Amino acid sequence: MSTTMPAQFPADATGDDTAGLDADLLHLIMEATAPLTGGEYFSSLVQRLAQSLGVDVALVTECLDYPESHVRTLAFWHDEDFIENVEFDVVGTPCEDVLGNGQFCYYPRGMTERYPEWATEEGGVESFIGIPIHAPNDDRIIGHIAAYHRQQLVDRRVVESVFRIIAARAGAELQRVQAERARRDAEDRARQHLHELAHVSRQHSMGEMASALAHEIRQPLTSILCSCNAAQRVLDRDESDPALIRQNLERACRSAENVNEIIKSLSRYTRKAEPQREPADIESVVRNTVELFRSEARSSGITLTMDLPDRLPPVDIDRVLIPQVIMNLLRNAVDAIDESAATREVRLDADIDAAGERLVVSVSDTGKGIDPELRERLFEPFASSKNDGMGIGLSLSRSLIEDHGGALWYDAAAPRTTFRFSLPLSSAGHA
Numbered sequence: 001m002s003t004t005m006p007a008q009f010p011a012d013a014t015g016d017d018t019a020g021l022d023a024d025l026l027h028l029i030m031e032a033t034a035p036l037t038g039g040e041y042f043s044s045l046v047q048r049l050a051q052s053l054g055v056d057v058a059l060v061t062e063c064l065d066y067p068e069s070h071v072r073t074l075a076f077w078h079d080e081d082f083i084e085n086v087e088f089d090v091v092g093t094p095c096e097d098v099l100g101n102g103q104f105c106y107y108p109r110g111m112t113e114r115y116p117e118w119a120t121e122e123g124g125v126e127s128f129i130g131i132p133i134h135a136p137n138d139d140r141i142i143g144h145i146a147a148y149h150r151q152q153l154v155d156r157r158v159v160e161s162v163f164r165i166i167a168a169r170a171g172a173e174l175q176r177v178q179a180e181r182a183r184r185d186a187e188d189r190a191r192q193h194l195h196e197l198a199h200v201s202r203q204h205s206m207g208e209m210a211s212a213l214a215h216e217i218r219q220p221l222t223s224i225l226c227s228c229n230a231a232q233r234v235l236d237r238d239e240s241d242p243a244l245i246r247q248n249l250e251r252a253c254r255s256a257e258n259v260n261e262i263i264k265s266l267s268r269y270t271r272k273a274e275p276q277r278e279p280a281d282i283e284s285v286v287r288n289t290v291e292l293f294r295s296e297a298r299s300s301g302i303t304l305t306m307d308l309p310d311r312l313p314p315v316d317i318d319r320v321l322i323p324q325v326i327m328n329l330l331r332n333a334v335d336a337i338d339e340s341a342a343t344r345e346v347r348l349d350a351d352i353d354a355a356g357e358r359l360v361v362s363v364s365d366t367g368k369g370i371d372p373e374l375r376e377r378l379f380e381p382f383a384s385s386k387n388d389g390m391g392i393g394l395s396l397s398r399s400l401i402e403d404h405g406g407a408l409w410y411d412a413a414a415p416r417t418t419f420r421f422s423l424p425l426s427s428a429g430h431a
Contacts, residue, residue, distance in 0.1 A: 030169070041173050042075035043082065045145075045166070050077045053129070055149040057122075060133075062143040062174055063099070071095070071143065074174070093118045098130035098144045104160045105130045109152040127153040131163045133171045143174055220255035227252035261320070277404060279314040279426040282359055286350055289323040293330045302334050303345045312350065314426040315359050321400050322423075325408075328393045329363040329419050336367030336417060347416075352425070358406070359423045364416040378410055397421075 036044055042060050050058035057078050061071035064087065073085040090096045094115055097105045107128045112119045119125040125148050133143040145167055231248040234240050290306050297304040326348075333346040343366040350361045370378065379398050398408040401421045408421040 030165075037173060038177055039074070042170070045170065046075045046077040047082075049145070049147055049166075053147055053149075053153075055127075055129075055147045055153075057149070058145075058147040060143065060145050060170060061095075062133075062178070063141060069096070069099070071099075074143070094128045094148070095130060095144060095146055098132050098146065099141055102132050102134075102141055104132075104163055106160075108154070111148070122148070122150075124150050126151055129153075129163070131160075131167045133167050133174060135175050136168070136172050137175070142171065142178070145170060217259055220258040223255040224252045224259075227255070276318050277316040278319070280317050280319055281312075282315040282317070282350070282423075283308055283312040285317070285319065285323060286326065286348070286361065289326045290330070290348055292323075293327060297330070297334055297346060300334050300337075301339075301344055302337060304330070305345065305347045307347070307349045309351055312352070312359065315423050316426045317404060317423065318400075322404070325397045325400055325421065326361070326363075328397050329421075332393060332419075333363050333365035333367070333417070336365050338368065341366055341368075353422065357425060359425060360420055361422075362411070362414075362418055362420045364414060364418040367417050369417050370410065370412075375410065375412065379408075394419075 046058040046060055050056070059076045060074050062074055064070045064072055069091055070087065070089050072087045076083050076085055090099055092115065094105060094107065094111065097103075105128065107114065109126055111125045111128055115125075128146065128148040130144055130146040132141045133145060134140065135142045145163070227248040231245045231252075234244050234248070286308060287306070290304065294304050330346060330348070337344050337346070346363065346365045348361065348363050350359065352358070353360050379394050394408075401408040401423070404423055406421055406423040408419065411418040411420050
């Protein structure tokens with residue numbers, strides 16, 4: 001509570017019309033602070049209080065523990081200016097009387113005798129006024145208002161009721177601030193919990209993702225192997241061709257770089273890192289992903305069709321993670337079609353929404369549909385109708401899409417079982 005700032009204090013105000021002074025004080029403070037909330041309210045309160053009473057220091061605090069011996073200032077007016085908020089123990093100060101007894105305290109003089117150590121530390125304080133702040137709903141002491149001066153105050157009868165009105169308003173505002181803070185803290189904890197849950201789900205989903213990633217990695221690895229074999233055959237000739245060897249080695253290097261990018265993207269994903277978004281030709285990304293999956297659909301006796309516009313604007317995506325979402329939706333659609341289905345078809349459509357701002361990709365199937373009891377839990381981790389799955393694909397897919405600023409949902413109104421996701425268009429492409 002002590003400060004090293006120099007002290008220059010005005011002489012004490014005098015006057016006999018105590019009732020008038022108290023009425024003016026109340027009117028001034030209530031009028032000045034009525035439209036304010038939060039930090040602005042507390043700052044205005046202590047400034048008006050100090051200036052109206054003609055004192056050097058005024059502050060308002062909130063209690064940090066129980067019993068109320070440790071407090072933090074919400075606003076601190078000192079020598080005609082605000083100073084940085086601080087935390088302090090009230091033990092050995094007149095604030096201990098206010099919080100310990102829960103009563104209004106008015107000491108117009110004699111603080112150097114009552115609290116010699118504190119008064120000296122504060123530069124020779126002679127007078128003090130303080131009142132506790134009670135919570136409106138349960139009357140707990142949640143803070144206090146204090147003002148003190150290095151000169152004696154005129155022993156006018158400071159009307160306690162005026163300070164109680166001020167403290168009541170401060171109590172309502174402090175409780176509102178604390179409730180808002182508690183709500184934000186709860187939301188932050190909930191977000192952190194979901195973030196950690198998503199991370200755990202990602203760690204457990206590596207087996208599920210391995211199949212999809214194998215499709216992406218197998219092609220560049222095959223290219224590397226073929227290029228290296230070709231280079232070896234050239235070297236085995238009696239007359240080798242350096243240019244042809246270089247061409248094959250360059251092709252192998254490009255494929256290795258592609259594999260490296262896939263692995264780095266997977267590593268970011270498992271480390272909870274943000275996706276690495278960049279403008280991409282989404283039409284090419286979707287077509288390549290569907291073609292990679294086509295053989296898997298064909299082996300299950302499923303017809304896979306695709307309908308894309310002739311030209312789609314670029315979308316900012318992670319080039320490895322978004323294909324995994326598409327793969328997951330396609331695989332779920334294939335798994336949803338049992339052998340007895342009369343029509344065995346999975347369809348992917350993509351287009352720009354009516355507002356012209358987002359890409360919408362839809363995956364539909366001719367399966368028997370989603371169990372109504374499961375619809376409400378579709379995107380919860382481990383919710384699944386599969387007997388051999390962990391049920392984390394949709395939860396992770398939604399998390400990935402939301403990380404890209406998009407949304408993923410089940411369209412219950414569609415004639416077929418349909419999942420859709422949307423992604424914002426690239427700023428350059430949108431313009």
